[in-house]
Amino acid sequence: MSRKWDSDPRYFSALTILFAASVTVLVFGGKFSAAALFFGVGALYGALLTRVVSRSGRASYAMYCAFSLMFIVLAGLQSDLGVPAAGPMMMGFSAGLSGAVSKWTGKDAGTRVKVKRVRDADGGYPGGWKVALINALCAAALLCFPLVFLGDGAAPGTIAWSTLIGFAGGWVLFRFGKTMQVRSLTLFALFFALLPAMIVAGLYGYGPAPIIAGFGLMAGALIGGRYWTGERLGAPRPPFAGQGNRRRRKKKARKPPARA
Numbered sequence: 001m002s003r004k005w006d007s008d009p010r011y012f013s014a015l016t017i018l019f020a021a022s023v024t025v026l027v028f029g030g031k032f033s034a035a036a037l038f039f040g041v042g043a044l045y046g047a048l049l050t051r052v053v054s055r056s057g058r059a060s061y062a063m064y065c066a067f068s069l070m071f072i073v074l075a076g077l078q079s080d081l082g083v084p085a086a087g088p089m090m091m092g093f094s095a096g097l098s099g100a101v102s103k104w105t106g107k108d109a110g111t112r113v114k115v116k117r118v119r120d121a122d123g124g125y126p127g128g129w130k131v132a133l134i135n136a137l138c139a140a141a142l143l144c145f146p147l148v149f150l151g152d153g154a155a156p157g158t159i160a161w162s163t164l165i166g167f168a169g170g171w172v173l174f175r176f177g178k179t180m181q182v183r184s185l186t187l188f189a190l191f192f193a194l195l196p197a198m199i200v201a202g203l204y205g206y207g208p209a210p211i212i213a214g215f216g217l218m219a220g221a222l223i224g225g226r227y228w229t230g231e232r233l234g235a236p237r238p239p240f241a242g243q244g245n246r247r248r249r250k251k252k253a254r255k256p257p258a259r260a
Contacts, residue, residue: 046096127234166216
């Protein structure tokens, strides 16, 4: 029996995809080939992020942040490229996310895709070669993203040392950071320092350096925050949010009632 439209997520996904595609055609139809290319890239990115990368929490967060940086980069480059890039990619990204959250065929058609990450007894997460491969590929992609700035005239040396500095910072933070407070406060501070750093770097002719370092930072965090050898291959390094020793409740022996 078919499910009702108001309880089937496929209808909402289909409407979202149709809306995103329609907006892309109406707004960017004058340069349809370029718009379709960036729409497809964004849709593929969103679908992979939902179906594959979501198996690793840290990789998922890193790639979401990377998309935000890429949107900023494309918004600044599209005037030089002469083609629409940021808008179609955002529309494609929303379409890919929406289309990937639902199962379209099979016995479970019409249900949402749920990725369960089971925690260990000590509050950590298990690894495995699949999780390790996902993080390795995401880190490699993050290290390749700064190459886009070659088209903007950035010097190869600037791209190299900015990526290296960011990678080293992310690796040290997630390899040796002992508490969640240290990691979280450092990342928040870097986030709010991004805009001032871009302004200062632009004054000295190194405008894209902070964003390039941001890509390197996320790649370093994925590599430094995970085990790559031994039995714990692919498992993330502690600490984790909500981690703590689980105390077992001990049953208290009932005291015999006092006699009068």
